[in-house]
Amino acid sequence: MTDSRRRLSPDDRRNELLALGAEVFGQRPYDEVRIDEIAERAGVSRALMYHYFPDKRAFFAAVVRAEGERLFEATNPPRLPGQTLFGQIRAGVLAYLRYDEEHPHGAWAAYMGMGRADPVLRGIEDIDNDRQANRIIDRVGAAVGEALDAKVERDLRATVYGWLAFTFEMCRQRLIDPSLNADLIADMCAHGLLDAVGRVPGIPAALAAAVSPDAR
Template sequence: MSEPRRRLSPDDRRNELLALGAEVFGQRPYDDVRIDEIAERAGVSRALMYHYFPDKRAFFAAVVRAESERLFEATNTPPRPGQSLFDQLREGVLAYLRYDEENPYGAWATYVGMGRHDPVLRGIEDVDNERQANRVLARIRAAAGVELDSKVERDLRIRVYGWLAFTFEMCRQHVLEPSIDVDQVAEACAHALLDVIRRLPGIPADFAERTVVDGPTRRLGA
């Protein structure tokens, strides 16, 4: 039975539909979800549903985009004065894992969405990866304390994109198997990027030395 329809602003109604979509797509395969079902559960007419989203593909893309925006904001962990790069990376990954734990359906809908080959969904992933890469690169530059050579910047960006894919999969595995220790995941991801930085040809030698972290809980010095 549908819920009684409530008066909401257009933005609030759209956000409500997106939240409901994340819940539904996060529990069932895309092909099993009907747009009419979403409208019924939200207590709106089919016509109103199509007013906001022309078809199921557009609705799913909007759900993935909204969840990606929420995740991007959730992983915005500004560095504290004197905080090491290791700790910054670790906190960012922990924020990612917390978001997944607090929004399991939305997180899974995003994982499913990013695994599809639809060009619209691929475009959402590309935008999100670029924003995340720029955020990580800014932290690395600040930690290096010197201007990096343009070739080093290029090669570093490529490796950061690869690291994002690695981190994405590590966090997805935690959704699949919640018993995996979040601290181990976060530290493994942080260590992985520091190792990539240290091995990058052309990286300043003093910065490379400062990326060495002894043991799983030792912190990279400022």
């Protein structure tokens, strides 16, 4: 066992530690987790653990960042031929929910990191929100086929950020209570975004048509 661990590359070792961290932080409060415990469970020395992560705060931030990366990749299903904007958004929400089902500890560790006062964690959350918002706005722009007015884009971006917070909380609630219906949540979230976008003043006619109830 020890020999096989020694053959791990630095990247593989780091990923192994992050995966273990996601499991532990997803099961217990941050303050109850000791960095020495992680090293012991991973079968590595404390010194090696600190080689990768200078302290527990940095380790936890790295866990949250890694989970954010995985979630971002998992929530980008390919667009199917003829798929509506509603269908694309709904598919993305379902992918989010599936990720939570398949990685409950890692997802919960990421949820624990979001919204904290720590500026490092806040910065990770901001980056994740920016990337998700840009992806959605790109999809919306593709449905329009033309550049959006600066004011419209500003209002649209604010709308998307608000929707991300709503969707985040709905997915967190299902992680707490898995009996909540995934299809219902996906429908609510997708309808919610399109309804909100449809209320943004001055959106192009093509976008208004794409978010209308008839287009869903």
